[in-house]
Each structure stands twice: as C-alpha cells, then as structure tokens.
Amino acid sequence: MAAPIFRCFSRGQGLGTPGLSGVLLLGLREAHSGAQGLLAMQKARGLFKEFFPERGTKTELPELFDRGTAGNFPQTIYCGFDPTADSLHVGHLLALLGLFHFQRAGHNVIALVGGATARLGDPSGRTKEREALEAERVQSNARALRQGLKALAANHQQLFANGRTWGNFTVLDNSAWYQKQDLVDFLAAVGGHFRMGTLLSRLSVQTRLKSPEGMSLAEFLYQVLQAYDFYYLFQHYRCRVQLGGSDQLGNIMSGYEFIHKLTGEDVFGISVPLITSTTGAKLGKSAGNAVWLNRDKTSPFELYQFFVRQQDDLVERYLKLFTFLPLPEIDHIMQLHVKEPEKRAPQKRLATEVTKLVHGQEGLDSAKRCTQALYHSSIEALEVMSDQELKELFKEASFSELVLDPGTSVLDTCRKANAIPGGPRGYRMITEGGVSINHRQVTNPESVLVVGQHILKNGLSLLKIGKRNFYIIKWLQL
Numbered sequence: 001m002a003a004p005i006f007r008c009f010s011r012g013q014g015l016g017t018p019g020l021s022g023v024l025l026l027g028l029r030e031a032h033s034g035a036q037g038l039l040a041m042q043k044a045r046g047l048f049k050e051f052f053p054e055r056g057t058k059t060e061l062p063e064l065f066d067r068g069t070a071g072n073f074p075q076t077i078y079c080g081f082d083p084t085a086d087s088l089h090v091g092h093l094l095a096l097l098g099l100f101h102f103q104r105a106g107h108n109v110i111a112l113v114g115g116a117t118a119r120l121g122d123p124s125g126r127t128k129e130r131e132a133l134e135a136e137r138v139q140s141n142a143r144a145l146r147q148g149l150k151a152l153a154a155n156h157q158q159l160f161a162n163g164r165t166w167g168n169f170t171v172l173d174n175s176a177w178y179q180k181q182d183l184v185d186f187l188a189a190v191g192g193h194f195r196m197g198t199l200l201s202r203l204s205v206q207t208r209l210k211s212p213e214g215m216s217l218a219e220f221l222y223q224v225l226q227a228y229d230f231y232y233l234f235q236h237y238r239c240r241v242q243l244g245g246s247d248q249l250g251n252i253m254s255g256y257e258f259i260h261k262l263t264g265e266d267v268f269g270i271s272v273p274l275i276t277s278t279t280g281a282k283l284g285k286s287a288g289n290a291v292w293l294n295r296d297k298t299s300p301f302e303l304y305q306f307f308v309r310q311q312d313d314l315v316e317r318y319l320k321l322f323t324f325l326p327l328p329e330i331d332h333i334m335q336l337h338v339k340e341p342e343k344r345a346p347q348k349r350l351a352t353e354v355t356k357l358v359h360g361q362e363g364l365d366s367a368k369r370c371t372q373a374l375y376h377s378s379i380e381a382l383e384v385m386s387d388q389e390l391k392e393l394f395k396e397a398s399f400s401e402l403v404l405d406p407g408t409s410v411l412d413t414c415r416k417a418n419a420i421p422g423g424p425r426g427y428r429m430i431t432e433g434g435v436s437i438n439h440r441q442v443t444n445p446e447s448v449l450v451v452g453q454h455i456l457k458n459g460l461s462l463l464k465i466g467k468r469n470f471y472i473i474k475w476l477q478l
Helices: 020-028 035-045 090-104 135-160 183-193 196-201 203-209 222-237 246-263 300-308 312-322 327-339 345-375 379-383 387-393 410-416 424-431
Strands: 005-008 050-055 076-081 108-113 169-173 239-245 268-272 398-403 435-437 460-465 469-476
Touching: 035 090, 050 246, 076 090, 076 222, 090 108, 090 135, 090 239, 090 268, 090 312, 108 135, 108 222, 135 169, 135 345, 183 222, 183 246, 196 203, 196 246, 203 246, 222 239, 222 246, 239 246, 246 268, 300 345, 300 387, 312 327, 312 345, 327 345, 345 379, 345 387, 387 460, 387 469, 398 410, 410 424, 410 435, 410 460
Parallel strands: 076 108, 076 239, 108 169, 239 268, 398 469
Antiparallel strands: 005 050, 050 268, 435 460, 460 469
C-alpha cells in the first residue's frame, strides 16, 4: 500500500473535481447524496479545510460517503470537546456545524465530551500548560457540556430539519471507558504501539518543548489518549472519521497510525478552520475573548449582537461557515447588500440563523426584543420582556422590588431605587432632563406614576439616569 499523503487543498482545488467551478455546481444543487455533494460542498463553503490521509489508502475518503458503494452508508463521524469550562463557545461552533452537515447527509455523528482527557489538558495550539482542574470541576463541566450539546442537537432537529430524515446525533463521555482502565494494564496494552520519535515530531510537541515552560508528561500523553478515543469509537461504533480544529491534525494523525497498526484498517481526519478575533487571536476561554453558548454566560442578545457587528469583509464567509443557507441564497443576500449596505442584511441574517440554532426560536425572539428595546427605544418590546431578559440586557443595572403606594411620584421612585442623590441635587437631576422612565424623559419630580406609562404591563419600570446608568424596578402588589 502506498504511503498515505496529507494535503491541504487551495481554494482553487476540489476533492477529485477539476476545479472550484465543478464544486460550486455540485454545491448549488445541495447534492448531499454522494461523496462530491458532501465533501466538495463543505470544501466550497470553507468549512472543511484539510483531509488526512488524502490518498494512498485502500478505501479513499470520498468513497466512504458514496451511497453507491456497498456497505459504506451510513458512516460514523466524531468530534471531541474537552470540558475545560461549563459551556461551549463560538469557537466550537464550526466543529459542531461539521457534525450537523454529516448528520443532515444521513450519517451518524458522535459528540465526545472529554471528561477524562480534560484533566490532562490538550497542548495543541497552546504556548503554556493549562491550569489543572479538580476532578469534581471537570465532572461538573462535563455534565454541562453534555446538556449543551443535546440542546443544540435538539434545536437543529426541531428548527432546521423540514421533515427530512437524518442520521443519529449521540453524545458520549470518554470517562465512561477510562474509569474502568488500570494504568499499568493500559500502558502495557497501548503504549507499545506508539513510537517516541513520532510523538516527539508533532508540531504541538516541538513548539512546547522549545518554550521556556517546556511540556509536562500529562500533556505529552494527551495525544495517546485522543488516539485511543478514536480507536475505541472505531471498535464500538465503527467510527472512521474524526473531525477537529486545524490545530488537532497531529492528534488525528496519532489516531490514524494507532488504529492502522492494530487493525490494518484506514481511518480519516477532517479539519475545520479556527475562528479568530480581529487581532488574529483564537476565540476561546484561554484567550479571554470567548462568546459563550450557555445563556447564563452570554445572553441570546449578546450572541446576536456579536454576529450583527461582524465586518462586511467577513460576513459572506461567516454565512457559509455558520449557517445552512444554500450558496445561491448567500450570493443573493450579498448582491442586495452591495446595493443597500446600510441595512446590514447579511449580518442580521447571520445573527438570526446562529442565534436560532444555539438558543432556539424563543432565544431568537428574546434577542430581537432586546435589540428593539435598547437600540430602537421600543416601549412595545419593553412591555413583553421578562425579568430575565431585562437583567441580561442591562447587566450592570440595579434591580429593585418596590411596593407601589398611592401617590408614588417620580422623585419617590428615584430615591427608593437609590438612583439619585438626596436633597436639591437629585431634584435638579430630574428637572434638568437627566432622568427617563421607559425611554421617556421625565422632568416633573412631583408627577405621580401612571400604570401603562411609567409602569409597564409586565409590572416593570426601566429607569435611566444620565446616559448609561440603568435601574430596573419590579412593582409589587399592583
């Protein structure tokens, strides 16, 4: 058998196609039924970046996804997610989108939570060792990630299926098999199949060995455990494809070599691009710029606004990467954008599609209500917002619960909420126009509060002092 070849395609190349034009023609038909319709389509969208091995195997990667090849359909594909935090973030979305595209094509996919490997810490793409996490913290994070992955899969199935039959989406945790392993037995059974020279040659290892901090044994062994994960899933689920960020190729290669030595079978890796900030930093917890997918950490409004604010030179690429919209529809959206750039239609569509996938229809509606309330001073939006939405929207706002006594005035309200100083100064802040209630300026301190004007139908008042200081008041016993 010829040696496997690793190759990164340029934008002008397809996967067994004469060029990008052929890929686009396949993409326009959204033909997921064959190898070209799945792999080449995602290559054209920019979601699939690199393939390993690309050639030199008994069965080549495109053949795995060919419905016409007996016994090849469906395939099983997996991607790992280490629970170093209690939420996924935007940086994880492309790997998830990759799994979803395979699922939509009828294949079975596995989201593997690294409840065991997270305790070692993946050194890939890192300049220093991760801070060690206690076992209890990892277990808690792993539970949260499993719940988050299941919620995303449910939103995908409920809101994007359109009645079609898809493959299965399964969530597993590798602690299920590592907690049964004895260390000496594991090393005896697995360790002999790995060569030190090969492991040391990985770019992630070389980079860390040359750094001032060096590399711990725990980090060094991470690629061995990730390789074993691939082997375990191959043995128990016939999983032959691993999906991961472009910084995972070394680990994926270790898995290929391990499985091929033990079984003689070929497996494959597909990488997705890493999403970076405007400064080029990888989006994530370690870089301190994570946009979380858990509502408790990043609200639907904040996620929506993150994508609405994307620059014009990125939005077309992001529509192809982060949404399921067909390429012709994306082209049409961008053509309209050239004519009316001030409407920011591509950014709004991008934000809509991603927020709906992550938070469901209710989360998207919430994000739009908050947008109307904050940026368009919509009283109607404020009136239907929940306590949670108001707290998410005005995170720095003070929240008070007050009893509405007969004759309560604007001045009384401001003082009870501790929004203005006592004495003449606070009085002047109102008369000089520095106070608004529910986006309406109030200048008479003695005005009695009116339900429906100062107090919304949901029993709330939004008090603003100056330009940026907000106070949320929930009225009791209305």
